[in-house]
Amino acid sequence: MKKILAIIRKDILLRFSSPAEWLFFLILPIVFTVVLSMGTPSENADHRSVLLVVDEAQTSLSREILRQLEKSSVVRPVETNRQDAEQRFRERKVEFWMLIPEGVTEERQQKGEDLTLTFYEQPNQTIALAARRSVQESLRAVTQSLQAAQFAVEQAEEVRPFENEAQRLAYYQEARSLAIRLQNEAPERLAVIRENTPDSVPYDPRANSSAGQLITWVFIPLFGISVLMVGEREGHTLARLMTTPTSAGTFLAGTILGQVFLALVQMALLIGFGMVVLKVPWGREPLGLALLLTASALSAAALGTLLGTMVRSTSQANNLSIMLGMVMALLGGCWYPLELFPQAVQTAVKILPTTWAMQGMLDLTLRAGSVRDIWLESGVLLGFAAVFFLVGIWRFRRQLR
Amino acid sequence: MSAIVLVQELVKTYGNVLAVDGISFAIEEGEIFSLLGPNGAGKTTTISILSTLFPPTRGEAWIGGFSITREPMQVRRMIGVIPQEIALYEDLNARENLLFWGQMVGLEGKVLKQRVDEILERVGLVEKARQPVKTYSGGMKRRLNIGVGLLHAPRLLFMDEPTVGIDPQSRRAILDMVKDLNRSGVTILYTTHYMEEAQELSHRIGIIDHGKMIAIGTLSELIRQIGEQEKIILSFSEDQHLAPLVDDLNALAGVNHVIAENHSVTLIVDKAEEILPEVMQWGHQRGLKIRSLQIEEPDLEAVFLHLTGRALRD
Ligand SMILES: Nc1ncnc2c1ncn2[C@@H]1O[C@H](COP(=O)(O)OP(=O)(O)OP(=O)(O)O)[C@@H](O)[C@H]1O
Numbered sequence: 275m276k277k278i279l280a281i282i283r284k285d286i287l288l289r290f291s292s293p294a295e296w297l298f299f300l301i302l303p304i305v306f307t308v309v310l311s312m313g314t315p316s317e318n319a320d321h322r323s324v325l326l327v328v329d330e331a332q333t334s335l336s337r338e339i340l341r342q343l344e345k346s347s348v349v350r351p352v353e354t355n356r357q358d359a360e361q362r363f364r365e366r367k368v369e370f371w372m373l374i375p376e377g378v379t380e381e382r383q384q385k386g387e388d389l390t391l392t393f394y395e396q397p398n399q400t401i402a403l404a405a406r407r408s409v410q411e412s413l414r415a416v417t418q419s420l421q422a423a424q425f426a427v428e429q430a431e432e433v434r435p436f437e438n439e440a441q442r443l444a445y446y447q448e449a450r451s452l453a454i455r456l457q458n459e460a461p462e463r464l465a466v467i468r469e470n471t472p473d474s475v476p477y478d479p480r481a482n483s484s485a486g487q488l489i490t491w492v493f494i495p496l497f498g499i500s501v502l503m504v505g506e507r508e509g510h511t512l513a514r515l516m517t518t519p520t521s522a523g524t525f526l527a528g529t530i531l532g533q534v535f536l537a538l539v540q541m542a543l544l545i546g547f548g549m550v551v552l553k554v555p556w557g558r559e560p561l562g563l564a565l566l567l568t569a570s571a572l573s574a575a576a577l578g579t580l581l582g583t584m585v586r587s588t589s590q591a592n593n594l595s596i597m598l599g600m601v602m603a604l605l606g607g608c609w610y611p612l613e614l615f616p617q618a619v620q621t622a623v624k625i626l627p628t629t630w631a632m633q634g635m636l637d638l639t640l641r642a643g644s645v646r647d648i649w650l651e652s653g654v655l656l657g658f659a660a661v662f663f664l665v666g667i668w669r670f671r672r673q674l675r
Numbered sequence: 676m677s678a679i680v681l682v683q684e685l686v687k688t689y690g691n692v693l694a695v696d697g698i699s700f701a702i703e704e705g706e707i708f709s710l711l712g713p714n715g716a717g718k719t720t721t722i723s724i725l726s727t728l729f730p731p732t733r734g735e736a737w738i739g740g741f742s743i744t745r746e747p748m749q750v751r752r753m754i755g756v757i758p759q760e761i762a763l764y765e766d767l768n769a770r771e772n773l774l775f776w777g778q779m780v781g782l783e784g785k786v787l788k789q790r791v792d793e794i795l796e797r798v799g800l801v802e803k804a805r806q807p808v809k810t811y812s813g814g815m816k817r818r819l820n821i822g823v824g825l826l827h828a829p830r831l832l833f834m835d836e837p838t839v840g841i842d843p844q845s846r847r848a849i850l851d852m853v854k855d856l857n858r859s860g861v862t863i864l865y866t867t868h869y870m871e872e873a874q875e876l877s878h879r880i881g882i883i884d885h886g887k888m889i890a891i892g893t894l895s896e897l898i899r900q901i902g903e904q905e906k907i908i909l910s911f912s913e914d915q916h917l918a919p920l921v922d923d924l925n926a927l928a929g930v931n932h933v934i935a936e937n938h939s940v941t942l943i944v945d946k947a948e949e950i951l952p953e954v955m956q957w958g959h960q961r962g963l964k965i966r967s968l969q970i971e972e973p974d975l976e977a978v979f980l981h982l983t984g985r986a987l988r989d
Pocket residue numbers: 689692693694695712713714715716717718719720721759868
């Protein structure tokens with residue numbers, strides 16, 4: 275145990291023997307976090323993208339769609355006429371516009387006819403994807419209330435048929451407004467439903483940037499455990515250590531725990547920054563957060579350990595750590611919301627620990643999740659850690675022969 | 676059994692390479708024992724196995740009665756190892772290095788600090804103790820590398836070519852330190868490819884080549900092995916391409932071995948005065964100007980040449 279502490283102390287001295295380390299430990303992560311959290315919708319300003327809406331239908335249904343769009347966190351609907359919308363779109367002054375054509379009525383919707391709205395978007399706009407998703411979400415909200423009303427009428431009819439069409443309509447209107455009111459008055463319940471729909475984009479640049487940058491800049495030095503391991507081999511200090519009464523297990527434990535400890539300190543500092551400066555709600559669930567951070571750090575440390583048995587030189591280990599860290603962070607949704615990626619990619623990147631770490635951290639910050647909500651993520655991360663550690667330690671011991 | 680090191684039929688293969696090929700020897704407590712051999716002879720491999728860095732492919736060895744394969748931790752507690760390659764943390768200073776390595780051999784607290792100060796004194800790095808090792812000269816690094824191996828005052832010290840690549844002054848200091856340590860009771864296994872070092876330091880010498888121990892004994896025992904032979908060294912004044920000329924010398928009766936270098940030729944012969952006239956004539960015929968001529972008692976170089984037919988230093 276004393277030897278493990280001595281190894282940890284030595285590694286900390288080594289890591290901070292160059293002042294440049296502070297750049298990677300704290301300065302760059304904070305700079306990137308701040309830069310990427312810009313464009314945040316603050317309390318007073320509306321930073322949502324403008325969505326021109328041309329309402330040629332002018333029915334209660336189309337008005338309802340507009341009302342729902344107003345709630346979007348991605349787009350801000352602005353009504354205009356078709357000519358204006360087309361011109362501004364041609365001149366690329368707007369990224370997209372939407373047409374609600376004539377004939378979009380509740381009656382037709384009730385009869386189950388297919389009503390088509392048209393969404394025009396400029397090519398190659400990632401924001402367009404988010405906007406389209408947001409519109410679809412609004413439409414779903416509208417149709418849900420319509421369906422609820424329709425369902426209520428059908429149920430009522432089964433119990434007791436209406437005497438005339440007017441009575442039936444009145445009942446429908448009442449059921450519908452009840453559904454809308456329920457939807458509006460119970461936003462929490464609504465939020466829960468939305469959270470589970472894969473198309474929703476719960477995106478807050480500050481939380482995303484705080485969590486994403488934290489993962490990026492903590493994972494890279496943890497992958498750097500490989501650099502330490504190869505460095506000890508290259509520098510012949512590992513061979514010397516293996517002639518002192520110190521076991522290979524003690525060496526690995528000290529080397530890994532030292533970096534995990536530094537990672538936890540680094541995460542604590544970055545989270546402190548996120549809470550104080552960016553007001554990211556990291557503190558809701560301290561226990562869950564501690565669990566998630568530890569699991570994340572261990573998974574990255576384990577991958578670093580495995581890497582350390584596979585690379586030949588420190589420069590190779592260094593490059594690979596940075597490259598893997600960056601690529602895994604990008605694909606894991608640490609730099610852009612994962613929801614902007616195609617579904618296939620979203621599924622594929624589930625093999626990366628960064629994806630799970632990011633998801634867990636967003637669960638805790640954006641979605642106000644509790645410990646229960648991050649069991650899965652923490653479990654998967656610890657699973658990664660177990661597998662990588664087992665293979666890494668096995669390979670390391672075999673290489674000592 | 677009073678042998679502090681006992682080695683039996685040690686074999687180590689790296690894939691197809693037979694690095695150590697059935698080596699056996701024993702070292703008595705209090706001895707300086709040298710393993711002398713050219714590059715790639717298997718010196719480092721032997722020392723690594725004895726320091727329990729990796730197990731032998733076959734064979735066994737005991738250090739202070741402990742088996743290197745079955746009781747490596749006990750062995751490690753007994754030995755101090757000074758590796759051939761400098762094994763230090765370049766970004767840390769001498770004191771930090773010594774403190775760390777001291778903890779790795781189980782020292783702590785006051786004793787550790789005291790030992791570190793003693794070692795710094797001993798290797799002459801007190802003034803430089805707070806500067807990072809990467810700013811040191813080669814000789815200073817070598818000395819610190821040795822100091823680390825002395826921290827826990829081991830009874831048995833393995834020194835693997837500790838004087839490679841340093842200036843004559845540092846080398847002198849290291850050789851004196853080795854003798855000094857031995858006087859204070861430390862048993863030393865020393866490897867080198869410099870015969871002068873082996874000659875100066877050792878009580879006994881093992882000559883190793885291609886993984887095999889080809890001779891073992893005290894200096895005089897080894898020299899006696901090659902019988903009554905003498906060494907003639909001829910130096911020439913200008914650069915001559917001597918290599919093609921020495922075949923003729925080989926053919927002379929009574930000449931056992933010839934080593935040609937840029938300015939000189941070394942001959943191992945049975946009787947120097949009998950062969951000298953013929954050698955002078957050989958030089959004269961080829962128009963070589965002989966600048967000096969020495970006749971010496973045979974040394975380890977001659978022994979190695981006699982046993983392998985090759986010079987030690989290539
Ligand atoms: N890790 C290794 N893998 C493969 N071959 C090796 C390895 N280490 C040493 N060898 C080979 O084993 C043989 C003995 O090497 P060793 O290092 O023991 O020699 P040495 O006597 O210490 O030489 P030197 O004076 O150059 O230090 C050499 O042929 C060397 O090439």
